[in-house]
Amino acid sequence: MNFQPAPGQELLRKAVREFAEREVAPLVEEMERTDEVPLDLIKKMGAQGYLGVTVPAEEGGTGLGHLARMILLEELGRVSAAMSMSLQCLQFGAGCVREFGSAGQKERYMRPLAKGEMLAAAAITEAGGGSDPAGIATEALDCGDHYLLNGRKVFITNSHIADLGVFIARTKDAPKKEFSAFLVEKGTPGFHPGRAEKKIGFHGCVTGELVLENCRVPKENLLGEEGQGLAIALKGVSDYGRTGIVGVALGLMQASLEAAVKFAGERVLYGKPISALPAVHFRIAEMYADLEASRLLAYRAAWLLDQGRRADTEIAATKFFATEAALRCARKAMDIHGAYGCIKGYAAERYCRDAQLLVPADGTNDIMRVVAGRSLTARRG
Ligand SMILES: Cc1cc2nc3c(=O)[nH]c(=O)nc-3n(C[C@H](O)[C@H](O)[C@H](O)COP(=O)(O)OP(=O)(O)OC[C@H]3O[C@@H](n4cnc5c(N)ncnc54)[C@H](O)[C@@H]3O)c2cc1C
Known part of the structure; x- marks a missing residue:
């Protein structure tokens, strides 16, 4: 078992983190206020190769695979869950063409989809x-x-x-x-x-x-x-939709943890930062455990896809675990902020609102339990 990320994955993480902080972070406030899609940014991400991360090079993508996609969505989601969500759903649409398209359809659509010249x-x-x-x-x-x-x-x-x-x-x-x-x-x-x-x-x-x-x-x-419609929908929704949602959830958890640690270090009560309070340690420790457990589940599920294997059960279990963990983390970050957590402009309240949307998206968490539970009991039966 190797927990060491491949050099290419670390490079990608670094590049996307820099891109997100430089290009996406300055737009977050305006996106919150106007609810308008920054189309130019999406096009830029396309030109950067982010849309085509699971598309092979010969079809116009970068061919880095599903684990790389998870890292990409996580890093984008750390800065903007909305942008990560947009991107992951574009990859979902393109993924259906990539997996099931005829030679003619791939010829017509894959390059523009991989480069963000066409959005699906x-x-x-x-x-x-x-x-x-x-x-x-x-x-x-x-x-x-x-x-x-x-x-x-x-x-x-x-x-x-x-x-x-x-x-x-x-x-x-x-x-x-x-x-x-x-x-x-x-x-x-x-x-x-x-x-x-x-x-x-x-x-x-x-x-x-x-x-x-x-x-x-x-x-x-x-x-x-x-x-074949239902089979296409199920494979697309599992391999691209739900795994994408998990990537967004990881980013939200990382952002919640960082915001909580930062605020706890800055907020002074009783003559000391609240990061000295055991109750704050408990919350931060639980957030960390939720994030790391989700990450392990998520990376393994993505790795299975990269091995060419079906991973519907693993993905369903990861989706409900990671999205509920994201909700818990966002809520804890909000609690640590006290009243500031309920004030617009402090990111903690945005994390809570965004995390809730992950629960129904691409199949509710009840359905995730149905998918995983059915498959696990059938294996034993
Ligand atoms: C942010 C966001 C983005 C989305 N993007 C897309 C998209 O790009 N493309 C797309 O096609 N769809 C998209 N969706 C739709 C999403 O896939 C559906 O919302 C989801 O499948 C649930 O359907 P529903 O909202 O109609 O809930 P319903 O199916 O009406 O469910 C209502 C309630 O009943 C529960 N329930 C239903 N069946 C069972 C069961 N068998 N056992 C236990 N409980 C059950 C549910 O868990 C839920 O609590 C998106 C949704 C959101 C929130």
């Missing part, structure tokens, strides 16, 4: 119930030389900046084949964003509706095969 959203959830695929009502009607798509997706990250939507729809008139996946390009008549949600956190990362109204999609835009 993964559009699965509908108002009928995110946890229950039976709630997907979006329909794709086979019209011979094209499909006709109708439906409305909700809670889609990057909805209003996406150039390409990966949609899961019911393949109408093919009941046995059920769900299929489709690539829909911006500018296709009938495809447009709907309402942008006002969220408690992740300000500067847009989450909203994507609408399909009598949208004609060429046959060659079917992703994978007819009937």
Whole structure:
């Protein structure tokens, strides 16, 4: 067992930390205030190779892999969970094309997606119930030389900046084949964003509706095969979505810990910094344990993906553990700040709001327990 990060991973961490502190940190306050997506920054991250970190070099990426992606999202999330969330969902959309695209689709989309010249959203959830695929009502009607798509997706990250939507729809008139996946390009008549949600956190990362109204999609835009939609959604959501959420959670925990230690060293009570109080030590020690335990789970799950293995059970367990740990850490950082923790401008309250959004995103933590629990009991059965 080797706990020593590879030299390339350490270099990446250093480079992303510098980038995040130089380019992202100055924008955080404005993102909080306006809730607007800093598109130029996303494009810059694309040019930097951050979007294509799991995309092989021959397809336009850097091919560093899933563990490198985890480190990247962690370092971005340490400065801005919203930016890390935007990036991870763009990688999720691109990941579906990378894993299931035909040679023609990869040729058309992978380079621009890896370089951030094109931005992809993964559009699965509908108002009928995110946890229950039976709630997907979006329909794709086979019209011979094209499909006709109708439906409305909700809670889609990057909805209003996406150039390409990966949609899961019911393949109408093919009941046995059920769900299929489709690539829909911006500018296709009938495809447009709907309402942008006002969220408690992740300000500067847009989450909203994507609408399909009598949208004609060429046959060659079917992703994978007819009937493969759910398999595509499940692999995409596990390998890219949930692992991405975990990366954001690690960054939030690191930021919470650093903010708590800093504040405790500066706040003087009883003639001494509160970092001398045992109650503060306890909170900081618990935050550290939560962060390190999450990191070990997360890095191992990402490493399994880099070995070409399925890791749905490990990823589901890591997602609920790390996101709940992020909530605990953010809450402790807030508590250590006393009343300052509830004041805007002190990052602790932002960490709390952002951490809560990690719980439902890409599958609620109840569903994570269902996925992990079912798989573990089946192994013993
Ligand atoms: C910030 C954010 C970003 C998101 N980005 C995307 C995106 O890019 N693309 C996308 O497609 N979706 C996205 N989503 C949607 C997300 O995947 C769904 O919110 C999630 O799947 C849950 O669906 P729901 O909100 O409809 O909750 P519901 O499914 O309605 O669940 C309601 C409650 O019932 C519980 N529950 C449901 N089923 C079970 C069960 N079997 N056992 C125990 N409890 C259960 C849930 O845990 C929850 O507490 C995003 C959500 C958020 C918050």
